[in-house]
Amino acid sequence: DSGVTQTPKHLITATGQRVTLRCSPRSGDLSVYWYQQSLDQGLQFLIQYYNGEERAKGNILERFSAQQFPDLHSELNLSSLELGDSALYFCASSVGTRTYNEQFFGPGTRLTVL
């Protein structure tokens, strides 16, 4: 158990809909990272927050947004969902802002868009 929690575990929705994925980092970790993992694309970095502020952005679509709250939990919002958004979404946390800090991954949310 990494100490990172993600809810929900599974999510099934229809195209065009909007969903919110939630992540609670390990106690003491200030950085939260979001990743998308699909069969054809592998594990792709989406976005990083550190202590409430956005720190780095990867291949995140404009339809996706995220935020980190004062209690350090984070939410990833996916809107106007398409079939291709079906994937595993992972949240990870680390102590600092740098990726040479070990990242602890949550169990993931499996999103299925029908």
Add this chain to the structure above:
Amino acid sequence: SQKIEQNSEALNIQEGKTATLTCNYTNYSPAYLQWYRQDPGRGPVFLLLIRENEKEKRKERLKVTFDTTLKQSLFHITASQPADSATYLCALSNNAGNMLTFGGGTRLMVKP
């Protein structure tokens, strides 16, 4: 564009042998390279980090080498066990160190 290549074919080895996995990269000058283990349907688990100025790093039965001239990292598991069966991912970050780029992973199967 940046590219990280890991052998997409599964590596099958016999228990007790040494498993060697390869991570090659192009158009990248990473300052740090990490290896993660991922079991089916679960999140990756950090194994080792090696810096660009380090040639080799060891942790128990694991060994990682990093050759910035060849643009390659090798990941070794000695005395492999069936419990080592998993997908292994390499990940690179640059000096800014705020973004990890992952390879596609190599699936390792250790047969008893």
